[in-house]
Amino acid sequence: MFARKTVVAEKKQSRLDWHSLSAEDIARQLATPIESGLDSREAAKRLELYGPNQIAALPRPTFLQLLLAQFNNFIVLLLIAAASISGLLGEWIEAVAILAIVVLNATLGVIQDRRAEEALAALKKLAAPEAQVLRDGSRRGIPGPEIVPGDIVFIEAGNFVPADLRLVEAVNLRLEEAALTGESVPVQKDANIRLEANVPLGDRKNTAFMGTLVNSGRGRGIVVSTGMHTQIGLIAEMLQNVKEETTPLQKRLDGLGKVLGGAALAVCALVFAIGWMRGHPPLEMFMLAVGLAIAAVPEGLPAVVTISLALGMREMVKRHALIRRLSSVETLGSTTVICSDKTGTLTQNKMTVTRMWADGSFLDVSGSDNTLKGDFLAQDQPVRLTDFQATLTALWVGALNNDAHLEVSGESNGKGMSYRMVGDPTEGALLVAAAKAGALPRPLNQAYPRVAEIPFDSTRKNMVTVHHILHPHPEDISPFDEQKLYSGYVIAVKGAPDMVLNLCSRYQ
Template sequence: MSNMPPTNEPRWYQLTTEATLKAQQSRASGLSASEAHQRLMQHGPNQLPARAGKSALMRFLAHFNDVLIYVLLAAAVLTAVMGHWVDTAVILGVAVINALIGFVQESNAEKSLKSIENMLSSSAQALRNDTLVTVEASMLVPGDVVILRAGDRIPADIRLLEAHNLRVEEAILTGESIAVTKQIAAIDDEVMIGDRFNLVFSGTTVSAGSGAGVVIATGADTELGKINHMMADIKQHRTPLLVQMDKLGKAIFAIILAMMAALFVFMLLLRDMPMGELLLSLIGLAVAAVPEGLPAIISIILSLGVQAMAGKKAIIRKLPTVETLGAMTVVCSDKTGTLTMNEMTVKAVILADKNFRVEGNSYQPTGRILAEHDESAIDAAQNPVLSHFLRVIDLCNESTVFQDEQGHWGITGGPTGGALKVLAGKVSLPPQPCAQLDKIPFDSEWKYMATLHQIGASTKLLMTGAPDVLMQHCRYQLSENGIEPLNIAHWETEIARYAREGLRMV
């Protein structure tokens, strides 16, 4: 039976902005400090409920919860009874080392995950008494009016009151890699979460534009909190390796008991061995049959797998997970955005008479531009057509590239614009006075962006967007020979060739 909280709350996306503020007993100027404090006492902090963690001792002892380890401990007790203290120490040492390997790996994974959590923004811009203040995200309450800017991580579920070319990256909720354009109008129909264009959700990121909205849910009441609650109801399953280890341990235990019973009957009835010597023989048989090194060997092998995955920037919390990952033959996913990092990188450039390949990955603006025909490095500053192209994608762009305190490169804005911005950043173009006079922001309806720039003494209209749309607006193309009539057949042929390589054309 599900323990999900009741869902009798209003459908906020169907309410107008005025009705939403009225339902939240709030106003466009924000709450007062006393109202915010009262609601904080009522609703609690804006945090997901923390699961009760185990102490370090309990996490260490949990690694002894294994059938083979039970057999090892039983063998240690038997050798101690026999007075073989060296064997007892060796067997106990193997069990402890096996537990230590798993405990250390789990602790390292927890520390890595904790460091990632600490990198997330924990503050928000809110209106209190019509004054913009910076508050801890955990202190936000329903009814707070929050200001959103490009690059912000949205701190709560919010009904938008204003949206200025606002686009939000919602891949963590919907798996959709393309940023969603937001608006403020009420939606009449009942729609799924991905189509609630007047709401933004906790944990998602503003990729472009700006906006403001009123908080409608915090903490466990957010969509992210509901997912967290559902995950708490998931029953933990043992991995295939652990299931096989349990079967092996039980089989070894049963075989040892059967061998001891058979030896007891044989020696007592047919050899008339004294009871004391017989018991010592049975204990020796049991100890000899226990594979003392098996648990340690398995832990060491899995640890090597974990280290290999760490080299691929994958954090694995439990050692047996490595074996489960290696045993997978089919991975099913609803769409690419679920599996990828949602980062785009320009790998090739098509011009009117030359094509180029681009080195580098992610958003770090490093890498050479190579001529496709001979893979020789190109000095873009000495190639007028390529320089002109790079300057256009740099200026006709709403994304920005940044490097954080940890040295990681990222972007604010959409991944497509970010990829073009990174490409322009890989080349040092000669400085030129530029000023933006006007712009048409990108919209999925018309599939292009346009800016009007003053570049030096010239005024130029720059456009970026889908190739098929841009070609409808063009009659000429720029080549090394100057301006010439547009050769649509050439562009379609080259686009199709690169598309067969799995590259997306922009």
């Protein structure tokens, strides 16, 4: 009986507007107990019924398909024909030389395409996240592909959303949806609202979509769509149905091959006719005409083109761009106009502090965000921040009044540890700027632990945090170094200048 409800839920899945229903209605439709989640047996049944929660990819081309694709070129076919005729005429050295060029060209093409396919497959394995779900009444981690409709999923800052969710709980939850909607600003979510059925995708505040990133906060939701039924899955399905076209380079090479082939045949026919009319033996003139045709074929052109494209692909890889097909390198180079919707689609959705103003002084900030190394410059000359106490204080407030955090992500080309920012891009930029000044977030928060806060609000346009002055140090960036201030408290405020200035009786 329970499994039958599951089938009904699947039939309704494609036509229900989940964002217009309450959490209780959705739990009823999907036969999911919100407090205990699915049991393992029911989850296994749904996994068998719906399939794994992953984007279905087109099958990888086989070695034979990759090899045959290298011969799908008029000039290559012309070379094979020339080698065959040379062999028939006894010109074995020329035949072997032409075939060697053809084989070299095919080998290079197959190797490059195979490497690209293997790199993409490796990236897909790395991109398969685990998810925290409620199963059998307890929270546990499972692989993303094992999630099924009706699962209760937990998400928090730094997580990728593993499936399309109708949120049932959202605590200061903001998601980066740039990859799906192009919206560069994190979207605030609200689990308690019900929306109209025709609300656009970007305005569905009570829904979290597969592939988006949790910027801050935490949440809990019911899985309503998995795999190819998710919004990102629908996009992937449309992309898979796009007809593959030949690249500009392939079109030009085919055109060149046909022109050369036609011209060579015309010249050969003309030479054969003139020689025959002048009394030369037909076989001799035929041999001469065939020799001219073979000489007219550019044997080295395919190999030169393949090697040039392979070098271009290597340069693109150095710039962190993975090219799937060798011929696409030239296509990218032929692009004259790129049409995009919004900032978050093309950029990395990161922000960086490049200039500061405090106490009447401008300072430029240089350096890398990944390694947290950089200089503070005045008129292009490095300065000592101890001479700019107001700047240090501003960085101190920005680092403490902050919900972002830094995670170690590994080595950075021998330049020390590299870091990854998790949280709001603006707050992350302030955190990195403070780190460049020598104030790492962890020791700073240990010296001035947060004891209370008022989260950012779009009406107040500011965020307020209260900190215990526990272990101030004369060498840190705070304005406190007096013994009498120990065990005191300080309020840090960050927000829109007009709103913050209205709260101030004095400013520096």
